[in-house]
Amino acid sequence: MGNYFPRWINWLPLKIAVCLGFVAVGAGAAASYYFTPKYTRVGYEPTQPVAFSHRQHVGELGLDCRYCHSYVESSSHANVPTNETCYNCHGPDKGQVKKDSVKLAAVREAKETGKPLEWIKIHKAPDYVYFNHSVHINRGVSCVSCHGQVNDMEVVKHAEPHSMGWCLDCHRKPEDSLRPLDQITNLNYKPEQLSREDFYGKMVAKGATLEQLAETIGAKEEAKPTDLQSLISIAEKAYGPKMTQTEVGCQIKARWHITPPEDCTACHR
Ligand code: HEC
Ligand code: HEC
Ligand code: HEC
Ligand code: HEC
Ligand code: HEC
Incomplete structure (x- = not known):
């Protein structure tokens, strides 16, 4: 019986095991590359054409997000403001805040040439994902849940992973995030203040x-x-x-019948 099979057969189970091991490691690496983009995305902080500071304009001056991101409530896409919004305060005809500032040189130049400032996009859902801003904003989800504490950021960075698992975590338990609509753009809101x-x-x-x-x-x-x-x-x-988050979140969820979708076709149409 001993020499009925060629000798290499003895090694076959080991070879298969090693081979499967490689496949598993390879697939694991691929899966973590594809499914956990937080390693590549979270923290992404490109250098913008103007050193625009949210901390200064929101945290200190107290501007509301919607002053500049005017479509978030009404449209599926959020917008970055056009130059005109900046000229409301930094334009030559309107008082011109900090008119000699070097930091505003690019804004003055844009005004002269009429060319839009080219802001580098930070958050981008893949094309095969359907996402709608206004739906979330009008159902009690704040900017801070998805973009982090932007009001404190000198430079905007990607604060949350925006992976599929991350979307679903909230869809399964929205009560952990829901808040009254008048607090959506108040990024310092705490339920105990209500x-x-x-x-x-x-x-x-x-x-x-x-x-x-x-x-x-x-x-x-x-x-x-x-x-x-x-x-x-x-x-x-x-x-x-x-008041606690559970209290506020559960009431809003029940009263407004909030049921975020978990089926594939809701986000992949
Ligand atoms: C005075 C205008 C202004 C206000 C007010 C403002 N933003 Fe912005 N926001 C900008 C500009 C300009 C950019 C593009 C440059 C940058 O990333 O800093 C931007 C970029 C962003 C981005 C990144 C966009 C991308 O490319 O992915 C997010 C997220 C954001 N803002 C959220 C907020 C939130 C939340 C608030 C309110 C707390 C807010 N912004 C208030 C002007 C403003
Ligand atoms: C509602 C008025 C208002 C709007 C709109 C506004 N800013 Fe400002 N911005 C200010 C004020 C006020 C300051 C200066 C605060 C201070 O004195 O330190 C400032 C400061 C700045 C500075 C820093 C200047 C320096 O030398 O420190 C930059 C850069 C800037 N803004 C860019 C922008 C851009 C880009 C936009 C358009 C997306 C914009 N601002 C929209 C009011 C505004
Ligand atoms: C439920 C999560 C969620 C909430 C809440 C949310 N955002 Fe976003 N935001 C996203 C996603 C996802 C993207 C990328 C969308 C895309 O590529 O179509 C994005 C993109 C943006 C952009 C970039 C738009 C562009 O075209 O460059 C801005 C600006 C922005 N959001 C501002 C806001 C503001 C302001 C609020 C609050 C009023 C807010 N967002 C609330 C998830 C969210
Ligand atoms: C912090 C919580 C939260 C996060 C994060 C979140 N959602 Fe939602 N989502 C909700 C809530 C709340 C609703 C509203 C459900 C309702 O009205 O019953 C909703 C509704 C939706 C809907 C159905 C409404 C529509 O637009 O057709 C889609 C699709 C959706 N979300 C996609 C996404 C995607 C994609 C992401 C990740 C990029 C995401 N959501 C992240 C809370 C969240
Ligand atoms: C709440 C929204 C949501 C639901 C529901 C959802 N997905 Fe996704 N899915 C996403 C987002 C967002 C991404 C993109 C993640 C990224 O950019 O890293 C994604 C990515 C994917 C990818 C691509 C992975 C890659 O890296 O190429 C596949 C495949 C996928 N989803 C399948 C499914 C299937 C199957 C279901 C149903 C069981 C489902 N999704 C349900 C939001 C959703």
Whole structure:
């Protein structure tokens, strides 16, 4: 029996194992290259034609994101502002803030030549991915969830991975991110800053019943709220003296029927 098979056969299992090992390592490397772009994308921070600072214009001057990114709420694509937006303050005819600044030389030159400033794009979804800004903005997702603390950035950088797994993490548990619509561009918002009276009062004004609100809090049958004040007491018992993200997120999700899609065709059309 011993010499019935040629000798190399003894090595075959080992060869197969080694070979499979290589395939597995190769596929693993390819998969991590394709599926975890955070290694290449997060932190991407190109040098722009003008050293425009979000920290200065948003953090210090207090401009709202929509002053410049005017389409985010209404369109599938966000926009970077045209030169005209900069000329509102840095143009020759309108007071001209910092008119002798070297940092603004390219802006003055653009005004003279009429050529648009060529901003380098930082965030880009692949062509085979469908993404719509306004849908997210109008359903309670803030810029900060997807772009990080831009209001503190001297130079914008890619702060979140924007991978498929990352999109799905939120789609599976949107309550961790949802906030009232008037706080979408307030990147320093914290749920504990909200007042329950105000939050639940607005929900009731929009047609929510005290029973619905209490049910989402998870109140027991016997703790039926009779007025706003008793609802607030139920919330305090459940979540503590300050509002929490779970509280805010679960109410918004339930009241607005938020159900982000997880099926392939929603994002790959
Ligand atoms: C005064 C105008 C202005 C305001 C206000 C402003 N931005 Fe910008 N934003 C720009 C300009 C110009 C660029 C392109 C240059 C750069 O990347 O810095 C930009 C770029 C960006 C980018 C990167 C775009 C890309 O290429 O992927 C993001 C994200 C962004 N802004 C988010 C915000 C958010 C969030 C706010 C509010 C907190 C905000 N911006 C407020 C002017 C503005
Ligand atoms: C609403 C008014 C306003 C708009 C719009 C605006 N800026 Fe400014 N910007 C300012 C003010 C005010 C300062 C100076 C703050 C200070 O005194 O330090 C400034 C400072 C700057 C500086 C730094 C200048 C320096 O020497 O420190 C640059 C660069 C700049 N802005 C570029 C831009 C660009 C590019 C745009 C258009 C995308 C723009 N700004 C839009 C008000 C504005
Ligand atoms: C749910 C995630 C999400 C939210 C919320 C979000 N963005 Fe984006 N943003 C993206 C993605 C993804 C891209 C790349 C889109 C593409 O390539 O079509 C992007 C691109 C951009 C760009 C670049 C547009 C361009 O053409 O260069 C700007 C500017 C921007 N976002 C600003 C904002 C602002 C301001 C807000 C808040 C008002 C915001 N975004 C909220 C995910 C988000
Ligand atoms: C932080 C949370 C969050 C992130 C991150 C996020 N989404 Fe969403 N997405 C939502 C919410 C909330 C809705 C709204 C669901 C509803 O209205 O019921 C939504 C809806 C959608 C829809 C359905 C509405 C439409 O436009 O047809 C698509 C498609 C979508 N998201 C794609 C994406 C893609 C692609 C990414 C990643 C680049 C992404 N989302 C990242 C929260 C998120
Ligand atoms: C919420 C949105 C969303 C859903 C749902 C979704 N995808 Fe994706 N998918 C993405 C995004 C965003 C990317 C691009 C990731 C990147 O750029 O790294 C992607 C990338 C891919 C890729 C390309 C990987 C590559 O690197 O070439 C494949 C294949 C894919 N998705 C298949 C699927 C399948 C199959 C499903 C259903 C089970 C699905 N996707 C559901 C958002 C989604």
